[in-house]
Amino acid sequence: MSYVDRLRKRERELGRPVRVGLVGAGQMGIGFVAQAGRIDGMEVAAIADIAPERGVRAFERAGRRDVLTDGDGLAVAVAQGRPVVVDDALALTRLPIDVIVDASGVPEVGAQVAFNGLLAGKDVAMLNVECDVTIGLLLSTLASGLGRVYTVCRGDEPVECKALVDYTRDIGFSVVCAGKGKNNPLDPTATPASLADRAAAKGMNPHMLASFVDGSKTMIEMAALANGADLKVARRGMTGPHSTVDSLSATFRPEADGGRLTETGVVDYCTGPVAPGVFVIGHTDDPVVIEEMAYLGMGPGPYYTFYRPYHLASVEAPLSVAEAVLDRKPSLAPIAWNAEVLATAKRDLAAGELIDGIGGETVYGITDSAAAARAGGHVPLGLVGGARVLRDVPVGTVLTTEDIAIDETTTIASLRRLQERLLLGEPVRELIAA
Structure with missing residues (x-):
């Protein structure tokens, strides 16, 4: 049964949808509100943003009016299905919601919201990987002890790559390398000021764009993947070569076999037309499997590329809410601190x-x-x-x-x-x- 079917069934049984509280109504948050509003059995019940008007606009763009922004009746409004906007993220922990989604991108905000949300009995889903790579192991362990779910959200590269890692392992291949494509070389000198014009043209926050261009976001994402899939970092900064999809399995193999890796079971990234996809390089030494893979058009082996050509950011993030509520498990959370x-x-x-x-x-x-x-x-x-x-x-x-x-x-x-x-x-x- 699909998640939508199960969410509908849950709503019929409980008489209400899964209620989500969202922190941050920026680019990612607005996208999440719009997409969650299209999924039966799920609704964004409340938004917290330091600029409440952004939360109101996010609700309005999703076709929801009559937003309550202050007063003593916030909890009652949520229970009645009326959208609520607050300026204090911790206020969400006191409302009758099921899951808090943090899209602030600010590590300190994520720490406050996740910690207090878990203690208040909420599940926590992070679009704030910056926080996860700092204290995610503690939050995940705390959630397990409290019977709650802590997860990084679907749609971001670490989670979608983790799905490929699981798939590769499940069909009996060893994971040589897992990673993502990046559409431009790293420029560690990039700043919000130097990127102001580009950010304006893209309609982006210049700080967010700077974190992409200077490489911070790629480093954060691959660290989250390493910790969530129990993979290693072979060297500081990883390797980051240029690659195409067709050359991934030749690039990300051990040096002894003509590749760039000093060891296997690692995370890495590449520049070039692999972006915006994620990949896993799997290995087998079984001659029967190698023969079958060649017959299936997967190449001569023994290294094989498993590739997903896209990640859909906030469009896919509601899937992690469904997974947490219905399956009681994370899409990705640290299982090691590598x-x-x-x-x-x-x-x-x-x-x-x-x-x-x-x-x-x-x-x-x-x-x-x-x-x-x-x-x-x-x-x-x-x-x-x-x-x-x-x-x-x-x-x-x-x-x-x-x-x-x-x-x-x-x-x-x-x-x-x-x-x-x-x-x-x-x-x-x-x-x-x-």
């Missing part, structure tokens, strides 16, 4: 400066193994917003705790400390009690 995204100086930084965060003027992200990050004392990208530079740092420096002082008063910094204790083996319930 990868980190490290903050790197985008320009020379002077002592006393404040770091502005992801997609900004001061830092970009680069993926490395969690072990290497820990050994080097490096600072995760998701923690650096508002951090103070302690000493002059040249451009290109992968920042350490000796270079910057993070704001330890933030929710995400506190949860990161708990995650580090979790990784040392402390039980999560004791951590939360602490």
Whole structure:
């Protein structure tokens, strides 16, 4: 039975649809509201945005009027099916909704919403991968302990690539490499100011565009995939060669067999016409299977490309809501902590400066193994917003705790400390009690 059929059945049984609370009415949020509104048995019941008028416009673009924006009757309005907009994301945890979807893209907001939402008995679905690669293991572990679901949303590359990883493993192939295509080479110097005209032409937030162009988003996505599929990061920054779809299995194979990889079971990315797709390179050494794959037009082997030519961002994200509510499982959540995204100086930084965060003027992200990050004392990208530079740092420096002082008063910094204790083996319930 399809998700839509099951959502309709659930609505008939309960007398109401799945109620979703959305954080952030930007580009991704607006798309989510529009698409969720087209799915029987699901509705966005409430939106939280620091600019409430954006939430009202999102509802109006989805054909929903009579939006309540303040007052004491918010919970009653949600129960009656009237759309609600608030300016405080944590207000969603107090409303009668089933799932909170975070589309803010801000690690600190994601940390506050996910943590408090789980404690309030809500399932949490993230369009905020920036938060997931910082504290996702803690959130996932907490959710399991509370009987809730924590998930990264469908439609983003990590989740769609994870589906290919599962498929490849399920049919008996080993995973050599899993990754995504990127439509342009990385430019780590890109800033919102330098991309202002391009962002305006695309109708994009310039900070979001900067996070794409400077490579931070690719690094974040592949770290999430590594942690969610238990894959490795072979080297800092990965490999990132140019490739076409037809040459993927030749490119992403071990060096001993003519490829670019120093080891197998890794995440990576490529530039070129593979974008906007995701891929997995599978391997088999069974001569019967190799013969059958050749007959089926999959090439001579023993390396094979499994490829999905698209990812549909907010259009597919409602599927993760359905999966959480109906199947009680995540589309993707960390099952290991193999990868980190490290903050790197985008320009020379002077002592006393404040770091502005992801997609900004001061830092970009680069993926490395969690072990290497820990050994080097490096600072995760998701923690650096508002951090103070302690000493002059040249451009290109992968920042350490000796270079910057993070704001330890933030929710995400506190949860990161708990995650580090979790990784040392402390039980999560004791951590939360602490």
